[in-house]
Amino acid sequence: MKLTLRAGSTARHYTLILIALFSLPPLVAARQTSPTLPKSWSGILVSSACNADEAFAESPECSKTVPGAKLALYDDTNRVMYGLEPQSMVTQHLGDTVTATGTLDDDTIRLSSLELMSIGLAVGQKAPAFSVHDQFGRVQTLDSLKGPNGTVLLFFRSADW
Numbered sequence: 001m002k003l004t005l006r007a008g009s010t011a012r013h014y015t016l017i018l019i020a021l022f023s024l025p026p027l028v029a030a031r032q033t034s035p036t037l038p039k040s041w042s043g044i045l046v047s048s049a050c051n052a053d054e055a056f057a058e059s060p061e062c063s064k065t066v067p068g069a070k071l072a073l074y075d076d077t078n079r080v081m082y083g084l085e086p087q088s089m090v091t092q093h094l095g096d097t098v099t100a101t102g103t104l105d106d107d108t109i110r111l112s113s114l115e116l117m118s119i120g121l122a123v124g125q126k127a128p129a130f131s132v133h134d135q136f137g138r139v140q141t142l143d144s145l146k147g148p149n150g151t152v153l154l155f156f157r158s159a160d161w
Contacts, residue, residue, distance in 0.1 A: 038112060040101045041082060043075040045093050050074075052081050063095040073100055073109060083108035090114060127153060 046055050048070045050062035055074035062074070071090045073082040084090050084100065089111050102111040121127060131141045145151050 036103060038101055038103060040099055041073060041075050041109060042077075042097070042099045042117065043073045043082075044097050045071050045084075045090055045095065046074045046081075047094070048072040048081070048083065050081075052079050055081065065094065073098070081107075085110055127151075 046062040049066040097117045099115045101113045
């Protein structure tokens with residue numbers, strides 16, 4: 001009799017665990033897509049008169065002020081255009097690369113902050129010390145690469161990253 005009670009309670013215990021496990025994914029998914037949690041997006045500020053294909057092609061029309069158009073964030077990692085509110089936070093930054101933080105409401109980011117991004121070194125700024133292995137396994141440093149006329153460094157982001 002004791003064995004049957006134990007088997008019954010074990011079965012109930014495993015049933016409760018299974019119910020809990022199958023209940024968690026919808027709760028986790030709801031938390032991840034909740035519009036009230038702040039999130040960050042990076043991209044370039046373009047005219048909303050421009051579409052994602054034009055922004056991807058870096059059309060000059062995307063960086064022109066168009067009467068009646070607002071500024072939008074073009075995220076080139078997923079090729080999506082986001083509306084931005086309030087516009088007062090972005091009006092002076094057409095063409096700038098930024099990180100926008102806020103909440104997503106449909107396809108509009110309700111901004112809580114906006115930071116300008118700098119990509120790479122400024123012209124004339126010295127590169128920091130580094131050491132990397134080259135294609136032959138040898139360690140290279142800024143000094144070992146320096147030539148008589150200086151050094152040009154080019155970092156290429158692979159298309160499959």
